[in-house]
Amino acid sequence: MDPFVVVGGDAAGLSAASKCRRESDREVIVFERGQWISYAHCGTPYFVKGSVDRLTDLLSLSPAAAEERGIDLRRGHEVVSVDAEDRTVTVRTDDERFEQPYAELLVATGASAVTGPFDRGLDGVFSLHGLDDAAAIDAYLAAPEEYDPDRLGDGPVDRDRVDHNAALEPPDRAVIVGGGYVGVEMAEALTARGVDVHLYQRSAHLLVPFGTAVGEGVESELRDRGVTVHTDTEVDAVVGDGRVEAVRVDGDERPVDMALVGVGVEPNTALLDGTGVDRGPSGAIRTDEYGRTNLPAVYAAGDVATARHAVTGAETWVPLGLTANRAGRAVGSTVAGDPTPVGGVAGTAVVKAFDLECGRVGLVDTEAAAAAGFDPVSETITAGSRSGYYPGSEDTTVTLVADRTTGRTLGGAIVGRDRAAVRIDTLATAIGGGLTVAELERLDLAYAPPFSPVWDPILVAAKVVNGRLSE
Incomplete structure (x- = not known):
């Protein structure tokens, strides 16, 4: 059998390669046009700041570790074209150009900065x-x-x-x-x-x-x-x-x-130009629930590929790290013989601005929610991050959006100085589970003065929005 060929040696590509090798005895070849593999892109601002001591601290998997997993990793190898009918890719290096047959192909070429x-x-x-x-x-x-x-x-x-x-x-x-x-x-x-x-x-x-x-x-x-x-x-x-x-x-x-x-960034899709591959939002490669494209035996995952939105069910493009790693791992399982969905995305994200923590998930913009067919209700509240009498409490502002017709939690955002960002995971879980705001309000979240007030800011927002739904 021809090998499973992966184009791209970062999050999605090496997650797929590693998972396939772990679950099968398939030959796996990873072509990476550059020299860096498997690194934490999101850590680069903190290297520039000086919070990360060395650039190589951002590496997740070394070339030697990849090879120990049985992956045939070839850096400095650029895949320049795909022949989906013959199931071959053309590979170029500084010294040669050759054709590589594949049984399955994963395009995990990521995205590039827009200048x-x-x-x-x-x-x-x-x-x-x-x-x-x-x-x-x-x-x-x-x-x-x-x-x-x-x-x-x-x-x-x-x-x-x-x-x-x-x-x-x-x-x-x-x-x-x-x-x-x-x-x-x-x-x-x-x-x-x-x-x-x-x-x-x-x-x-x-x-x-x-x-x-x-x-x-x-x-x-x-x-x-x-x-x-x-x-x-x-x-x-x-x-x-x-x-x-x-x-x-x-x-x-x-x-x-x-x-x-x-x-911003844009997906690196040029490799599939001329193949007849379907494209979706932002020109990303259109994929199904298993990461398959419309080309036979060709998959796409990570920042180059589309996904399904967990709230709307519509096709979307959300280039984020967990999305790439998770999709790559799923494709690796599928190629190894265990069909595994790549999962939906809700756009869950956090970002730090000096001491301020921010998070978002789902549909935050009410116009976007209305365009998706919902009747959105949105409220923004501010509550303490801990019991008021306990040192360290900070204002935490939560925006919560729900559908008036069904009561379903659609999305939200949060900002504050005291463990605000991680609280967005509660909303991400509620969205993933299809909870209504009434069900969100009744969640049995942990309480102790050093960690949270009796009514966590997420629960306060749910109470307020739930009250609005009955108006």
């Missing part, structure tokens, strides 16, 4: 989507005489790029374009590195998928920490000669010596 009009090849202009990006930014932020190359560890980093950025004078003022996850996390990281940070967001508030209450809370927190936040403001271009010198906003040029572009 829009800002990719001009200027020094000091960065996106953050990979370990080489993080290493280059870290080097750029350090004075040449103070840069510590030991921070890189012993991984396959792009040394030429690092050395080039380490030789440049560090920035005094940085612009961040985009107020999403990367923008907010990097505002904290750059501030910690002593840079004057200006964050530009073209919409009315930051972290749009988290809702207005979270966005406004994060904006206030960033401003209190010295970040200059510009909402309803769009950056038109970066300006410079060799190195970034300014950004253009509304016709004016505003001086900067660093620009970080965080305006």
Whole structure:
């Protein structure tokens, strides 16, 4: 039998490869065009900040460990085309080009940062989507005489790029374009590195998928920490000669010596161009409940693939880490002979802004909920994180959305300073279980003064929304 071939050596790809090898004696080949595999992308802002000592601390699985699992891992091998009829892929390396037959193929090529009009090849202009990006930014932020190359560890980093950025004078003022996850996390990281940070967001508030209450809370927190936040403001271009010198906003040029572009990501689907593969939202590869595409024996998983929304049941594209790992593991089981659904996604996410914790899940925007066919009721409440008399209690703001017709919990968001983010998992579980807000209100959540008030903020929100449903 021909092997199970995986394209992409990160979360979805190596999860699939590992699971298939664990459950079968199948030959598994993983082609990775770069040198890095299986790393924690979400940890890169914290490496830049200095909270993570070495770049290689972000690695989850080493090449040696992958090979010990029986995976034929081939780094520096780029799959450039797929022949779905003959079930072969064309692979290119620095030295050769060859055809590799497969019995099943998993496309796990992930996503890439969108740079829009800002990719001009200027020094000091960065996106953050990979370990080489993080290493280059870290080097750029350090004075040449103070840069510590030991921070890189012993991984396959792009040394030429690092050395080039380490030789440049560090920035005094940085612009961040985009107020999403990367923008907010990097505002904290750059501030910690002593840079004057200006964050530009073209919409009315930051972290749009988290809702207005979270966005406004994060904006206030960033401003209190010295970040200059510009909402309803769009950056038109970066300006410079060799190195970034300014950004253009509304016709004016505003001086900067660093620009970080965080305006989103797009799925890496070019590999399947010309194959007739079906595509879904954002151009991601359309998959069924088992991660199968419309091409015979071809699967897709992770940031390159669509999924089903746990609330609406509609096709969606949610590029997040757990989604990728879980889908890859499911595909690996299916290929090994145990058909396993990849599962739905609710867009559960958390993010940190200095000391402020934020979480969201499901349908937070009432217009989106109405467009999905629901009659949404939304309420935002603020309650204490612990018993009021116990030290450490902080205001915790919860937005909860439910369907008036069925009472079903549709989504919510949370923001606060004291273990607020992890509370979103209660709402994620309620959505996964199809609970109504009445059932959510009756959950027997734990109580003790150091951990929670008698009525947890999630339960308070459920009480308020449940009362609204009967109006």
